[in-house]
Amino acid sequence: MRIILDHxxxxxxxxxxxxxxxxxxxxxxxxxxxxxxxxxxxTLLRMIGGLExxxxxxxxxxxxxxxxxxxxxxxxxxxxxxxxxxxxxxNISLVLEDHGITGAAAREVISDVLSRTKLSDFRRAxxxxxxxxMKQRVAIARALAVRPAVMLMDEPLSALDSQTRELLxxxxxxxxxRTPFSAAYVTHNLAEAVRLGHRIVVLSRRPGRIREVVxxxxxxxxxxxxxxxxxxxxxxxxxxxxDEAAAADRELAHA
Amino acid sequence: xxxxxxxxxxxxxxxxxxxxxxxPFRGGGFHHRRHxxxxxxxxxxxxxxWQAGSSTGFISPIxxxxxxxxxxxxxxxxxxxxxxTNLSVSLYRLLVGWLLGAAxxxxxxxxxxxxxxxRASALPIVxxxxxxxxxxxxxxxxxxxxxxxxxxxxxxxxxxxxxxxISTYAGVDAVDRALIRMGQSFGLKWSSIVRKIILPGxxxxxxxxxxxxxxxxxVLLVAAEMIGAQHGIGAYILMAGSIxxxxxxxxxxxxxxxxGLVGSWLIGLAEKRLLDWRA
Ligand SMILES: Nc1ncnc2c1ncn2[C@@H]1O[C@H](COP(=O)(O)OP(=O)(O)O)[C@@H](O)[C@H]1O
Ligand SMILES: [Mg+2]
Numbered sequence: 001m002r003i004i005l006d007h008x009x010x011x012x013x014x015x016x017x018x019x020x021x022x023x024x025x026x027x028x029x030x031x032x033x034x035x036x037x038x039x040x041x042x043t044l045l046r047m048i049g050g051l052e053x054x055x056x057x058x059x060x061x062x063x064x065x066x067x068x069x070x071x072x073x074x075x076x077x078x079x080x081x082x083x084x085x086x087x088x089x090x091n092i093s094l095v096l097e098d099h100g101i102t103g104a105a106a107r108e109v110i111s112d113v114l115s116r117t118k119l120s121d122f123r124r125a126x127x128x129x130x131x132x133x134m135k136q137r138v139a140i141a142r143a144l145a146v147r148p149a150v151m152l153m154d155e156p157l158s159a160l161d162s163q164t165r166e167l168l169x170x171x172x173x174x175x176x177x178r179t180p181f182s183a184a185y186v187t188h189n190l191a192e193a194v195r196l197g198h199r200i201v202v203l204s205r206r207p208g209r210i211r212e213v214v215x216x217x218x219x220x221x222x223x224x225x226x227x228x229x230x231x232x233x234x235x236x237x238x239x240x241x242x243d244e245a246a247a248a249d250r251e252l253a254h255a
Numbered sequence: 256x257x258x259x260x261x262x263x264x265x266x267x268x269x270x271x272x273x274x275x276x277x278x279p280f281r282g283g284g285f286h287h288r289r290h291x292x293x294x295x296x297x298x299x300x301x302x303x304x305w306q307a308g309s310s311t312g313f314i315s316p317i318x319x320x321x322x323x324x325x326x327x328x329x330x331x332x333x334x335x336x337x338x339x340t341n342l343s344v345s346l347y348r349l350l351v352g353w354l355l356g357a358a359x360x361x362x363x364x365x366x367x368x369x370x371x372x373x374r375a376s377a378l379p380i381v382x383x384x385x386x387x388x389x390x391x392x393x394x395x396x397x398x399x400x401x402x403x404x405x406x407x408x409x410x411x412x413x414x415x416x417x418x419x420x421i422s423t424y425a426g427v428d429a430v431d432r433a434l435i436r437m438g439q440s441f442g443l444k445w446s447s448i449v450r451k452i453i454l455p456g457x458x459x460x461x462x463x464x465x466x467x468x469x470x471x472x473x474v475l476l477v478a479a480e481m482i483g484a485q486h487g488i489g490a491y492i493l494m495a496g497s498i499x500x501x502x503x504x505x506x507x508x509x510x511x512x513x514x515g516l517v518g519s520w521l522i523g524l525a526e527k528r529l530l531d532w533r534a
Pocket of ligand 2: 041042043154
């Protein structure tokens with residue numbers, strides 16, 4: 001399945017948020033989207049997921065979702081969005097119930113996704129008992145349960161401390177290596193973008209326009225060990241973003 | 256590689272000067288500990304003082320009944336069977352009025368919370384009627400529903416309906432929008448979002464509304480029974496007051512307090528059951 005963003009522009013009242021954004025998400029590829037805060041990254045992701053409609057331009061899907069995908073476009077949120085009144089298991093069964101998957105079938109799916117996210121021991125835990133990293137793992141397990149064609153991740157690691165972030169990045173790479181998925185990975189953290197993206201889309205400050213699209217050929221699994229080779233690229237991205245980020249920061253202070 | 260001595264060796268090296276003293280502790284106070292025996296002890300002491308004051312004549316029997324008068328009133332209530340007559344009619348009015356008021360209030364509160372048309376049309380009416388003391392409407396209810404049970408139940412129903420509406424829609428408004436967006440992003444049906452996300456999320460607000468509406472229900476029960484009833488705790492208290500039987504008056508008040516305590520205990524149990532996820 002392929003998602004195409006065709007000349008997307010968006011405004012809220014009289015704030016122009018996105019201007020003429022075009023790129024595509026290809027099967028089995030992770031696209032990192034970076035940009036200074038307030039440049040419209042979350043808005044862009046909401047449009048890709050069909051939660052919001054652009055002022056102009058279109059988001060297109062080409063070819064059918066893979067067989068058995070219950071929710072082709074699936075989110076992973078920065079704040080996890082777990083229901084506090086359901087256990088780990090209950091939070092995952094929530095997204096299966098409406099597809100008529102209950103009882104033994106549901107238990108099977110839940111066991112599978114929990115073991116893939118190393119959560120099997122926490123099946124009956126309440127969200128409040130889990131650390132931030134665990135909660136995000138539950139959210140990833142929940143997303144895997146609906147067999148998405150494209151994962152839409154909005155700063156999924158930004159609420160976590162840097163050590164947990166490293167661990168989860170390794171887990172995401174491992175999950176992808178085992179079964180490649182396509183994803184739009186929004187972040188303001190360039191190290192994450194470089195570790196996880198096959199392509200990196202750099203947005204300018206608001207109104208967000210595409211400044212640059214960078215391809216990285218190195219396989220995801222090798223990047224942790226070969227980070228030094230990616231260092232110049234990451235520094236280059238930072239040079240490009242630094243002035244934008246500084247300007248965006250001053251803008252927010254005025255708002 | 257820096258030197259790798261054992262942790263023991265590292266900590267053993269600290270030398271403590273002769274004038275070293277502990278940092279003064281100043282973190283105490285301002286938190287509550289459990290004192291389970293204090294409340295019964297205070298109650299017993301107050302009872303003893305009351306009895307002593309009454310039997311020495313320090314407390315005039317015209318101002319305050321003696322504890323034994325109150326016990327006497329309770330004994331009479333039980334032996335004549337008046338306790339059950341009064342209590343059963345009062346509980347009937349209270350429970351029917353409160354349960355209907357709360358159920359309708361939750362239904363209307365959910366509508367106001369979920370649909371903007373319902374909010375635009377019903378909320379102004381609710382806001383206008385909420386502050387009216389419902390007991391002022393009792394004469395009207397007597398005309399509509401008759402002098403019997405109907406008017407009393409209606410008073411309690413209306414009195415508890417409005418606060419329940421308000422606590423329910425405020426509870427719905429307080430549900431984290433991010434959770435609703437999550438439900439939508441997974442393609443959950445509208446009814447599933449309401450049942451599995453909005454209703455549980457609003458439950459803390461609804462239950463704390465129950466506490467308020469239950470005490471309002473007791474106030475209205477007594478007021479309605481004082482205005483026009485032959486039986487019931489309110490009528491019993493009014494009768495006792497009119498003949499200056501303070502023992503019976505106190506007995507009636509203690510029964511009301513017990514009803515209130517049992518009610519809030521039951522609501523507390525419901526909170527424990529329904530909100531176990533909060534810990
Ligand atoms: N629902 C909304 N209504 C009005 N303005 C919004 C709304 N959502 C976002 N914005 C504004 O749009 C801009 C981009 O927001 P967002 O997409 O959240 O940025 P990012 O995720 O890149 O930090 C911000 O200036 C924000 O204030
Ligand atoms: Mg954002």
